[in-house]
Amino acid sequence: MPTLTEVARHAGVTPATVSNVLRNRGRVGETTRQRVLEAVDALGYRPHLAARALAEGRAPTLALMVSSIANPFYPEFALAVERAARTSGHFVIICNTNEDPVTGRAYLDQIAGTLSEGVLVTNANLELADLHMTESRGTPVVLCMWERPNEPPGLPCVAVDFRLAGELAGEHLLELGHRRIGAIVGSKASGIHAARYEGFVDALRAAGAPKNRVKHAADTIQGGYNAARALLEADPKLTAIFATNDLPALGAMHAAADLGLNVPADLSVVGITDIQLARESRPALTTVAVPTVEVAGLAVSLLRELIESSYGQAGRSKAKVPMRVSSAPKLMVRASTGTPRLRSR
Amino acid sequence: MPTLTEVARHAGVTPATVSNVLRNRGRVGETTRQRVLEAVDALGYRPHLAARALAEGRAPTLALMVSSIANPFYPEFALAVERAARTSGHFVIICNTNEDPVTGRAYLDQIAGTLSEGVLVTNANLELADLHMTESRGTPVVLCMWERPNEPPGLPCVAVDFRLAGELAGEHLLELGHRRIGAIVGSKASGIHAARYEGFVDALRAAGAPKNRVKHAADTIQGGYNAARALLEADPKLTAIFATNDLPALGAMHAAADLGLNVPADLSVVGITDIQLARESRPALTTVAVPTVEVAGLAVSLLRELIESSYGQAGRSKAKVPMRVSSAPKLMVRASTGTPRLRSR
Numbered sequence: 001m002p003t004l005t006e007v008a009r010h011a012g013v014t015p016a017t018v019s020n021v022l023r024n025r026g027r028v029g030e031t032t033r034q035r036v037l038e039a040v041d042a043l044g045y046r047p048h049l050a051a052r053a054l055a056e057g058r059a060p061t062l063a064l065m066v067s068s069i070a071n072p073f074y075p076e077f078a079l080a081v082e083r084a085a086r087t088s089g090h091f092v093i094i095c096n097t098n099e100d101p102v103t104g105r106a107y108l109d110q111i112a113g114t115l116s117e118g119v120l121v122t123n124a125n126l127e128l129a130d131l132h133m134t135e136s137r138g139t140p141v142v143l144c145m146w147e148r149p150n151e152p153p154g155l156p157c158v159a160v161d162f163r164l165a166g167e168l169a170g171e172h173l174l175e176l177g178h179r180r181i182g183a184i185v186g187s188k189a190s191g192i193h194a195a196r197y198e199g200f201v202d203a204l205r206a207a208g209a210p211k212n213r214v215k216h217a218a219d220t221i222q223g224g225y226n227a228a229r230a231l232l233e234a235d236p237k238l239t240a241i242f243a244t245n246d247l248p249a250l251g252a253m254h255a256a257a258d259l260g261l262n263v264p265a266d267l268s269v270v271g272i273t274d275i276q277l278a279r280e281s282r283p284a285l286t287t288v289a290v291p292t293v294e295v296a297g298l299a300v301s302l303l304r305e306l307i308e309s310s311y312g313q314a315g316r317s318k319a320k321v322p323m324r325v326s327s328a329p330k331l332m333v334r335a336s337t338g339t340p341r342l343r344s345r
Numbered sequence: 346m347p348t349l350t351e352v353a354r355h356a357g358v359t360p361a362t363v364s365n366v367l368r369n370r371g372r373v374g375e376t377t378r379q380r381v382l383e384a385v386d387a388l389g390y391r392p393h394l395a396a397r398a399l400a401e402g403r404a405p406t407l408a409l410m411v412s413s414i415a416n417p418f419y420p421e422f423a424l425a426v427e428r429a430a431r432t433s434g435h436f437v438i439i440c441n442t443n444e445d446p447v448t449g450r451a452y453l454d455q456i457a458g459t460l461s462e463g464v465l466v467t468n469a470n471l472e473l474a475d476l477h478m479t480e481s482r483g484t485p486v487v488l489c490m491w492e493r494p495n496e497p498p499g500l501p502c503v504a505v506d507f508r509l510a511g512e513l514a515g516e517h518l519l520e521l522g523h524r525r526i527g528a529i530v531g532s533k534a535s536g537i538h539a540a541r542y543e544g545f546v547d548a549l550r551a552a553g554a555p556k557n558r559v560k561h562a563a564d565t566i567q568g569g570y571n572a573a574r575a576l577l578e579a580d581p582k583l584t585a586i587f588a589t590n591d592l593p594a595l596g597a598m599h600a601a602a603d604l605g606l607n608v609p610a611d612l613s614v615v616g617i618t619d620i621q622l623a624r625e626s627r628p629a630l631t632t633v634a635v636p637t638v639e640v641a642g643l644a645v646s647l648l649r650e651l652i653e654s655s656y657g658q659a660g661r662s663k664a665k666v667p668m669r670v671s672s673a674p675k676l677m678v679r680a681s682t683g684t685p686r687l688r689s690r
Contacts, residue, residue, distance in 0.1 A: 044482070061438070061460065069424050070621065075414045082414075082441055091456065093406070094439045096427055111436065115406065115460075137389070221625045250625075257627045276415065277622075280566045280595075282602045 002043040011039035061091045062303060063116035065104060067123050069096040071219070071247065073275050073292075077122060077144070080296030088304055097126065105130050112139040118303040120144055123192050131155055140306035144299040145290075147195040149325045156306060158298045158324045162272070163199035165288040165329035169242050169270045170203025172286070172331055176339050178240040178268060181212050182231035184252060186219030186245040193219070193244040196272055200242055213238070217248055224251025232259060232267075239268065239340035246271040246278045246287055253281065253336060264338035274332055283335035291326050298324045347388040356384035406436045407648060408461035410449060412468055414441040416564070416592065418620050418637075422467060422489070425641030433649055442471065450475045457484040463648040465489055468537050476500055485651035489644040490635075492540040494670045501651060503643045503669045507617070508544035510633040510674035514587050514615045515548030517631070517676055521684050523585040523613060526557050527576035529597060531564030531590040538564070538589040541617055545587055558583070562593055569596025577604060577612075584612065584685035591616040591623045591632055598626065598681060609683035619677055628680035636671050643669045 008015040013032060020026035021036040028036075039045070062085050066074040082092045093116055097104040104126040112119050112134045119134060122144045131141045135155065143157035152159075173181055183200060187193040197214070204212060213235055217227035224243055228251060232238055243249035249271030256267045263269055263283055271278060274289035302324055305311075353360040358377060365371035366381040373381075384390070407430050411419040427437045438461055442449040449471040457464050457479045464479060467489045476486045480500065488502035497504075518526055528545060532538040542559070549557060558580055562572035569588055573596060577583055588594035594616030601612045608614055608628055616623060619634035647669055650656075 069420045069427075072417055072420070075417075075420045078439070079414050079441060091438065091440070091452075091460070093436065094423075095436070096424060107436075115436070254625070254627045280599070282599045 002045045004045070007036070007039045007043055007045045010043055011035045061093050061116045062300070063093045063095055063107070063111050063119045065095045065097055065107060065119060065121045065126065067097055067099045069094065072277055073246075073273060074122065076275060077292055077296060080293045081120060081300060084297045084300035088300075090300075090304075101127050101130070108134045112137070112141075118142070118307050120299050120303060128153065128155065138310075140303055140311050142299050142303045142306070144295055146323070147192060149323070152321060152323050154321060156302060156311070156322050158295050158302065158326060160290055160295060160326045161328060162193075162290075163195040163202070165272045165290065166196035166199030166201075166242075166244065167203045168199075168288045168329060168331045169272060170200040171207075172270060172333070172337065173240045173242060173268060174203060174207045174209060176240075176268065176337060178340050179209055180235065180238050181209070181240045181242055182228070182235065182238045183212050183214040184224055184227040184231070184241060184243040184248045185214060185216045186223065186243065186248045188216060196244040200244075219245050219247060221247050221251040221254065224248025225255045226251070228252035228255035229259070232256075232261075239266075240337070241267060241269050243269070243271050246273045246275045246285060249285055249287065249336075250277060250281055253283070253285070263336050265341055268337040268340070270337055272329070278332075278334075281336075286334045286337040287332050288329045289332045290329050295326050298326060347390045349390070352381070352384045352388055352390045355388060356380045406438050406461045407645070408438045408440055408452070408456050408464045410440045410442055410452060410464060410466045410471065412442055412444045414439065417622055418591075418618060419467065421620060422637055422641060425638045426465060426489075426645060429642045429645035433645075435645075435649075446472050446475070453479045457482070457486075463487070463652050465644050465648060473498065473500065483655075485648055485656050487644050487648045487651070489640055491668070492537055494668070497666060497668050499666060501647060501656070501667045503640050503647065503671060505635055505640060505671045506673060507538075507635075508540040508547075510617045510635065511541035511544030511546075511587075511589065512548045513544075513633045513674060513676045514617060515545040516552075517615060517678070517682065518585045518587060518613060519548060519552045519554060521585075521613065521682060523685050524554055525580065525583050526554075526585045526587055527573070527580065527583045528557050528559040529569055529572040529576070529586060529588040529593045530559060530561045531568065531588065531593045533561060541589040545589075564590050564592060566592050566596040566599065569593025570600045571596075573597035573600035574604070577601075577606075585682070586612060586614050588614070588616050591618045591620045591630060594630055594632065594681075595622060595626055598628070598630070608681050610686055613682040613685070615682055617674070623677075623679075626681075631679045631682040632677050633674045634677045635674050640671050643671060 004015045004018050008018045018036050020028050021033050064081050078094050085092050095107040108130055119141045135141045141155055143155050146157040146159040147162040149159040149161050185193050185197045213231055215227040215231050217223035241252045249269050252269045253263050256263050261267045271285055271287040274287045278285040278287045349360050349363050353363045363381050365373050366378050409426050423439050430437050440452040453475055464486045480486045488500050491502040491504040492507040494504040494506050530538050530542045558576055560572040560576050562568035586597045594614050597614045598608050601608050606612045616630055616632040619632045623630040623632045
């Protein structure tokens with residue numbers, strides 16, 4: 001690849017002049033400008049992104065930390081982030097932590113502030129302390145999909161009211177007439193899905209419904225499958241299952257199929273998120289949709305603002321930590337839920 | 346973030362000495378080395394990847410071009426590539442072209458040789474001419490999942506015998522006793538799935554089976570769904586469907602469910618690839634597995650060799666274009682295929 005110096009030599013100007021032309025800076029006469037551009041074309045020179053980033057004290061990519069690229073939600077979110085980032089000429093480096101805080105820290109240490117000028121984090125099981133460290137070194141961090149708008153995390157974030165999502169799912173099942181409902185929580189009791197389950201419990205309590213059975217599970221199809229089988233074994237009279245995420249909800253539908261139960265006639269199933277598979281499953285999954293594309297857009301624009309304002313580099317007070325809240329989650333009624341019918345087994 | 350110069354000042358040495366210590370180069374006395382490392386610790390200095398890459402004339406990432414990050418195969422493959430790349434300290438930038446050659450070219454122009462020192466391409470609908478251009482500028486390119494080991498593409502590649510995959514799928518259905526088999530091809534007739542279909546047709550021909558019905562479709566669940574419905578409408582007596590990829594095969598299973606057909610009793614379905622969803626569907630999908638993890642490893646190691654040997658920068662003859670061939674695809678028999686039974690409809 002030709003260098004800036006070679007372009008300058010070809011055009012008979014200094015490298016600084018080439019740089020000024022390419023960056024539309026400084027005063028350069030039109031004739032000189034033309035000569036430089038012709039040299040650029042003739043040699044096939046491309047401005048060196050890494051060099052430019054270095055010269056300008058900034059790097060041209062955003063990093064997106066995800067906990068599991070194999071979980072279909074993250075590619076969908078990554079796609080939305082990439083589209084939003086592209087509008088400002090940023091490329092997105094997807095860093096997959098595999099739910100391992102040590103891997104996450106390694107990525108943060110090596111990428112933040114060097115390859116990437118900002119970091120987006122989605123439930124990546126990172127220690128908040130590591131994220132604060134990255135921020136304190138001058139690389140802005142935005143948490144996407146923060147689950148509790150009422151309890152800001154002390155880092156810039158885009159929050160989604162996931163408690164409401166759980167509540168909407170619960171109310172939907174109650175309105176259909178379900179009273180014996182099992183719950184699958186795709187995280188530990190104190191984990192990232194806790195808010196969703198709290199909302200669900202709120203809905204049941206408001207309706208005076210009996211205490212529900214709950215099973216904590218891996219946030220996967222297999223995790224939901226195992227949990228649903230355990231719930232239905234413990235209480236064969238359950239008429240509905242609520243899962244805190246679509247993947248375990250899909251697993252619950254598989255469990256129903258293997259047990260010879262018809263969904264929704266024998267068992268209603270509802271999830272949260274509305275990943276593409278929710279729409280594509282048979283029966284299609286009723287779920288509470290999270291505004292993924294909107295969250296991606298809010299997160300990228302917040303991160304860009306922080307980068308441009310050199311957020312975190314100057315001393316700042318905690319009170320100023322910005323939070324954007326997405327529009328509310330929304331119930332999507334599909335074929336996996338219906339009125340309960342009595343069944344004998 | 347502290348600079349190399351600040352570390353040098355703190356340690357009372359020149360920046361060149363700090364650089365030598367960090368890169369284990371040059372002659373530096375043990376006392377000086379210790380002083381430098383203490384300064385690095387004290388200031389929290391992290392070697393600047395972009396700066397280092399620039400200084401060494403190389404960039405520290407590999408780019409992975411995929412045609413659709415929303416297609417679950419690509420995240421699975423990206424995960425495998427990332428794991429392989431990590432062993433040599435490379436990060437992977439995933440570039441999603443959305444099956445648009447123009448987007449692909451934009452990525453290649455901006456990333457190759459600047460942010461990334463090598464490019465992996467997976468069916469990214471890129472023009473071969475664009476890839477040759479990238480290579481001629483000194484950035485090695487490796488095509489992953491090349492479909493025809495017998496017809497090398499003129500670029501370094503990892504090839505998989507997809508024709509054999511189609512043949513194995515066809516033979517499996519024939520051995521079960523199927524004779525009226527519909528085929529769904531997830532690309533245009535001359536597209537990337539053509540080899541798979543040719544192998545399938547070979548198997549039918551070898552068995553003296555009648556000519557099959559074929560439908561070309563989008564390589565998605567929905568595409569497979571539509572194609573299966575069209576095939577079953579044109580010939581309600583089909584007892585099996587072969588799809589050139591798992592996603593359209595899953596769509597064919599959905600179509601069967603919507604038509605009230607039991608899989609496999611009324612309709613057997615077989616795919617190619619063995620994505621995670623194939624294992625997780627109900628019934629689980631019989632498919633011909635492609636060695637995804639092996640291909641990722643071969644592709645990363647080939648790309649690293651090309652980077653280290655400065656492949657493409659010197660003049661070279663076409664005869665030397667390297668190709669690695671993966672181990673053979675392998676039939677995975679699951680619950681979606683069985684012997685045909687007569688049905689009246």
